[in-house]
Amino acid sequence: MDKNDRLHKIQLASLEFFEGNNESAQEWMKQPVKGLGNKRPIDMVCTDADTKTVLDLIGCLDHGVFS
Secondary structure (H helix, E strand, C coil): CCHHHHHHHHHHHHHHHCCCCHHHHHHHHHCCEHHHCCECHHHCCCCHHHHHHHHHHHHHHHCCCCC
């Protein structure tokens, strides 16, 4: 998977998490996230492993798992 594909996957997952609110999803992508070691989700598209980490976090948040 290339960088654009990984970015697209994260964008779709964040958009779904924010229930279609594109502005909130894009803002979240640009902010440091504690659950990602204070990295920005948008910066974590360089590797499949980093992308999986972001997607896993979104899945946990979506299911109310915060630790």
